[in-house]
Amino acid sequence: MTRNSCIVVGGGIAGLMTALHLQRRGEQVTLIDRWEPGHARAASTDYNRVIRAISGRDEFYTRWARESRAMWLEMQAECGLNLMYECGALILATKGHCDWEDATADTFDKVGVPYYKFTRDEVRARFPQFKVDEIDYALFEPEAGLLMAHRCVLAGLDLFKRAGGVVKRGTVTTDAQERPMLDGAPLQADLIVIATGAWMSEMFPRTIKPISAIMGINVLYTSTPDGSDQFDMENMPCWIDHGQGSFGIPSSEGSGVKAAVVIPNTPIDINNDERLIEKASLAKTRQYIRHRLPGLEGQRVVDSKFNQVILTPDTHFIVDWHPEHENVLFAGGCSGHLFKHGPVFGDFVAGVAVRDYGTADRFKITGRRKLSPKESPSGR
Template identity: 90%
Template sequence: MRRNSCVVVGAGIAGVMTALHLQRRGEQVTLIDRWEPGHARAASTDYNRVIRAISGRDEFYTRWARESRAMWLEMQAESGQNLMYECGALILATEGHCDWEDSTAETFDKVGVPYYKFTPDEVRARFPQFKVDEIKYALFEPEAGLLMAHRCVITALKMFKDAGGVVKRGTVTTDTQERPLLDGQPIRADLIVIATGAWMSEMFPKTIKTISAIMGINVLYTSTPDGSDAFDMENMPCWIDHGQGSFGIPSSEGSGVKAAVVIPNTPIDINNDERLIEKASLAKTRTYIRHRLPGLIGQRVVDSKFNQVILTPDTHFIVDWHPVHENVLFAGGCSGHLFKHGPVFGNFVAGVATRDYGTADRFKIANRRKLSPKESPSGR
């Protein structure tokens, strides 16, 4: 059987995983990025990311997250790299605003995801790092945890190259008909997968920009207290705090405690803006730490990250063919919760790309609409 010539554009987690699975299916794949894979502008970079099955009432993503967890562990065993730490994830349900958390518990019961439901006093006893005065209850998913994000991308890239894949540096743009060009020339390939994250929007103004928004996310890493291991991943879980618009990760491999307070609609010019933390975000994060993690009051910020995410109205991914160019497949669309799904997402895209099956309705470009927090898998 003739091997297809495949080009995957974008070497973030979506692109690398898609390229790896296509190569392992027997295709001949070239992976192209403007910069070195794992570069600091990519949404997939950073020290770590949360992996959890918590998805509200959405059984699809709940099952995908569980499948992806197993695949991450397989990759970890195959590579010998520490890719994932199962420190658990704590979701804090704020009094009077628990619809998403209530739905998550029901979904976990249906799907069979292990979890505990803690009262505020039980949270204080088990995880005294958190101040939970206004919390109604908390869900704890013990098999959740964190992924070492940059290491995951680089490890998957090595697996791709070891399987015979080719990595090239180059700039892919589009012409007025949205036909992909490499360094100004049309790309000649049986298949072109576009996995360029936030850059997908500007590359495809007619097709993708109309159903996506770009926003910046400010992330701060705070030092742990002198002589204390209370905020290390061995003693503290990742957490999600929708009532405060925040999430975080305990200190892993000496990183410091990661906390992100999402400021809605933070604009970012992905080509020209410096990746620097805004003063407003610094102040807001410190206010949040005083409220939720009083043991970190007075500790210094030791690192930071300002990155971009591309969001669809319904927060579902995009895995669909270009309406005009039948060999162009989009893969991405919601980097806010794509990373943890990386292995299963890449495997799924590879199957759509080789036309072993069609895409899911939720991943199609057409008929996108904004979901309510109750409906949204991300709770926003």
């Protein structure tokens, strides 16, 4: 069997998992990144990420999340590292605005995802960390939890190298025809996969930029109270709080409690901006903590992250061929919820790349439109 020469550009979770699965399919893969894989500018950085199947009415992502969970556990066993902690995920349904949560429960019933539906009083009894006065109910997914994001990237990189993959440092750009270039010359390979996250937009101004937006995400880590383990992952779940535009993760491996308040349309210059938390976000996050997690009020911020995500109008991923270059495949899109899908996403992209099958309609470049919160898998 003839091996294809494959170049994957971008060493975040999308590119890394694609490179790993291509290499395991018998291809010869070179992974190229501008910086060291796991670097602080990547959307795949940070200590941890939520993994959950909660996706509203969208059965596709619900099934993918469950499949990906199994693949993460297999990868964890293979590398012998703690990649995933199943502390569960709590989705808080704000009274009068529960369409996405109602749809999630219906989808879980169809797909067979284990979950509980808690009343407000049951949430107070089981998870007293949360103040839930305006909550109508909550869904609890016990087999959800968190991924140790940075460790997952490094573990995947090690598996890729052990499988025979090659990692190189370099800056890939494009010319006026959007051909990938390295050191002033076109990239030469049977297959080129572009998985550069937010940088995909500026690299492909005609193809990707019109269907994408870049947004900064501010994340704060707050210390847990002295002498208390109430906010540790053994006693507290991850949570999603659409009514407040927020989500968070309990303290894991001493990180502190992670809380993010999404401020819409937060601009970021991905090449020139410092990765520093914004004062407005600091104030809003502290206000949110007072409202939702009163037991953390007055605790000090111990760490922060400011990163970027690339968003498509429908919040679906992009897995599609460049319309003018038949060996160039895009892989990425909605990095706001890609990490948890990493292994199944990479396996799917690898199959599209070697043309075992075509891509899904939802992943194609054309036909993109903004979805209503009721339709969107992300609820936004």
